[in-house]
Amino acid sequence: MTSVEHMKWWxxxxxxxxxxxxxxxxFAPFVKQAVGLDLRKPAQAHLSFDELTVPASRASEEFIAELSTLVGQGHVTTDDQERVVHTYGKSIRDLLxxxxxxxxxxxxxVVYPADEAEVASVVAAAVAADAVIIPFGGGTNIAGSLDPQPTEERVIISLDLGRLDRVLSIDEGSGLATIQAGAQGPSIEAQLGAKGWTMGHFPDSFTHSTLGGWVATRSSGMQSDKYGDIADITKGLRMVRPNGIVAIRPVPSASTGPSVREMIIGSEGRLGIITEVTVQVHRTPAVREVLGYFFPTWEAGLAAMHEIAESDASxxxxxxxxxxxxxxxLATRKASTGVSAQVTKGLMKVLTARGWDLEQLCLSFIGYEGSASHVRYEKGLVGSIVRKHGGIGVGKGPGALYDQKKFDTPYLRDFLLDRGAAADVSETAAPWSRLQEVYDAANDAANAAYDKLGVHGWIMCHLSHSYHSGACLYFTFAFITGDDPIGEYEQVKSAIQQSFVDHGGTLSHHHAVGVEHSPWMEQDISTEGVAIMRGLFDSADPGSNFNPGKILAD
Structure with a gap:
């Protein structure tokens, strides 16, 4: 069997x-206050795998044998646990x-091809057999982009690209790297880093997600302010279609009609199977620092981020x-003692003496990369803007906390689910002039939904991914579930999503559409926009063989 590793099935x-x-x-006192959850109570036991009711495979022995001939024995499986792992992503709905x-x-x-030629042969066989193909990378998606349609009668293939995991080449003169689509974040950075390069793309799912998945879902990373979103990073790609290969050359810019590259980015497997991507890469920076800052209010922090985006700093x-x-x-920090604890207490006393309401304190992380002189210059520019808006720098300690926790937060959802609470996220992007309105509306919508459910709920937010014209707002919400966890979740999630489009935000900034966000597509991109997109999908995939039902409901 293949050596490709996967996350937990549960x-x-x-x-x-x-x-x-x-x-x-x-942490425990914080959770008790936030959602009323007592962490002293033992976690609920969840099902063992043997207790699951897994539908039998509908694939015939003849079809399995045909695909095994194409990719080799041991790279096609109908194993129950493999199929369950490939059924859902990792949204709260999926986990529930x-x-x-x-x-x-x-x-x-589940089929594991080794290269583009094998992908092409599997696609041809699947389309000839009128099977459904759902591409699978790391399985981290939280928008329902992987879900098989419940009513699908045809054979469904999960095409796992985990064996396509190599950096194929680096064009050092142009700063371009060609990478297979199944390569996961840590592998990409290790292979590039060994030659002194970085892609600079670090989404929260970095440790388990793939390049092909980033492109297919239009991902953003923690350092997108400097390196760009995946749509900026992607310069060329190859995608398998039933009759051949779409090959987009990695040119810096082009005026060649509507951008096919842009059509593929964010297409969630509906147009074909992405096999390799050519991305812009950068020399590993000499200096990398993430510094912490405190602001007295959210409004002050928002104004500072806006001014930084307009400044010469990057x-x-x-x-x-x-x-x-x-x-x-601050509640998720490990216990501190000695000098560190005394410094923290002393700082809080200073802020109180300055008139700060510590209940309104806002923590900021700002990162710097480049040569030592460039980083000094940028820290000076940012520092003056922070002080202008009443903020203060608090050094590298919070930045170390940021680095420590940035890829660990998803584990917290499992921890809360084990104790009867649901936590999830919704993110949007809006112009600077409307960010406060979007922020207020989302908070009001969530709290109204909690009141309707009669629960003690929580919603919090950060701003990230700043652009010239606006920024991303990323909300996290949580509450103790009752008898209908999914229905209750849908009420809160839908209220927040509707507030986004009602107040000038997009339905998703970087978590894709899938089935989770598709109800808002027409409100987001207009009726005619949906008509154009539907025409694209219908003409490119008339048999609905490629991941049907995603982005637009079929």
Missing amino acids: GWGVEGVAFEHSNKPD RIRANDLPRTPDL PSVTRVSNARESGFS
Whole structure:
């Protein structure tokens, strides 16, 4: 069998790794206050795999044999656990369904091609057999982009690209690297870093997601302020179609009609199977620093981020959390003693003496990369803007906390689910002039939904991914679930999403559409925009063989 590794079938990440709160003394009191959850109560036991009801595979022995001939024995499987792993992504809805033994439809078989030629042969065989093909990278998607349609009668293939995991070439003169689509974040950076390069793309899912998945879902990373979103980073690509290969050459810019490259980015597997991507890469910076700053209010932090975006500074990270998220971040710190604890207490006394309301304190992370002189210059520019808006720098300690936790937060969802609470995220982007309006509306919508459900809920937010014209707002919400966890979740999630489009934001900034966000597509891109997109999907995939039902409901 293939050596491709996957995450847990029931949650985030790898077996043996989990969120731990016993070394974080402020966390349990924080959770009790935020959502009323008592962490002293034992976690609920979830199903063992043997208790799952997994639908039988519909693939015939003849079809399995045909595909095995194409990719080799041991690279096609109908194993129940493999099929369950490839059924859902890692949204809260996905995790609730898997824990509730809700598996109305799974892929019928999982296929692991080794290269583009094998991908092409599998696609040809699948289309000839009128099968459905759902591409699979790391399985981290949280928008329902992987879900098989429950009513699908045809054979469903999960096409796992995990064996396509190499950096194929680096054009050092142009700063371009060609990389296979199944390569995961850590592998990409290790292969590039060994030759002194970085792609600079670090989404929250970095440790388990793939380049092909980033492109297919139009991803953004933590350092997109400097390196760009994946749509900026992607310069060329190759995609397998039933009758051949779409080959987009990595030119810096082109005037060649509507951009096919742009059509493919964010297409979630509906147009074909991405096999390799040529991306812009950068020399590994000599200096990398993430510094922490405090602002007295959310409004002050928002104004500072806006001015930084308009300035000559170009940080790699510009992020500010509202007071609620700042409280959460500080509550997840490990216990500090000695000098560190005394410094923290002393700082809080100074801020109180300055008239700060510590309940409104907002924590910011700003990152700098480049030569030592460039980093000094940018820190000076940013420092003056921060002071102008009443903020203060608090050094590298919070930045170390940011680096420590940035890829670990998804484990917290499993921890809360085990204790009867649901936590999820919604993110949007809007112009600077409307960010406060979008922020207020989303908070009001979530709280109204909590009131309707009769629960003690929580919502917090940070700003990230700053652009010339606006920024991303990233909301996290949580509450203790009742008898209908998915229905209750949908009420809160839908209220937040509707508030986005009602107040000038987009339905998603970087988590894609899938099935989770598709109800808002017409409101987001207009009726005629949906008509154009539907025409593209219908003409490119008349048999609905490629991941049907995603982005636009079929």
